[in-house]
Amino acid sequence: MAACKELTANLVHDFISSVDTILCDCDGVIWKNNDSIPGAAEALKKLRLKGKRIFFVTNNSTKSRKQYIEKLLNLGFEAYPEEIICTAFAAASYLKHSLKLNGKVYLIGSIGMAEELDLMGIPYFGIGPDPVKSLDMAEWAALPIDNEVKAVLVGFDEHLSYIKLIKAGTYLNDPECAFVATNEDLRYPLGGKIMIPGTGVIVGAVKQAAQREPVVLGKPSKYLFDSIMQSFEGVTPERTVMIGDRLSTDISMGRTCGLKTLLVETGIDTRVDAKENQKSNSIERQKMVPDYFITSLADLGKTL
């Protein structure tokens, strides 16, 4: 069982000395929407000065690595392309290197995902609006189908439509057609009165249409950490910490991979949520308990 203790100033030094690699979630940890979280950049800078290797590990599939670098630099963070572990890149990499895909991708996704597929030289189509034009089912039944599609890739798509669900479900009727999803986060953490459905809602719709389960690459899946270990020498679970604001993704992935885990309270979840999970008898909820929690990255930075 994870300790779920506050990372107080007297514990920071030993904790930081016990890791070489830092996996840092983005939304709710280093930024909120388009604003950086105060003190986050300084904290990461101090960790770099102590020789720590940093990776930005995010489920959000709307941006490519290039777009993430631009955002990080604009918000005053130091960052390098190889440090960006985002699901748009992971998806293209998975299709190319793990599946060795020989065919086209039907993409329900973003421009950022398309950019990563282009960089890997993977042919795809499906991006952008594809609205229903009539209520005539005979027209739907006559939709053109491309026999070269060998995978359906699903991420965040602001143009999700009924026609896209018909197409994705049809391609996935072929058991040889791969089904890959970037992540299953159900809501965007924007706050306020409006609820913004996340990629998980889109993946859920495709799953129901296809009557199949996808390979999911984002947290809490192990895929992102496994791919870091494969690509970078010297990264070990014992000497890596996952810092995140969401218990069900960041902390759960960290626990599943055998990493140290630190919850920051600048995003979705708080110590109260973590303690509630700790009290539960459910194995799933026990995975959503961090080793430590701290108010913010800024608080960590102050003691370094």
Ligand SMILES: [Mg+2]
């Ligand atoms: Mg987050």
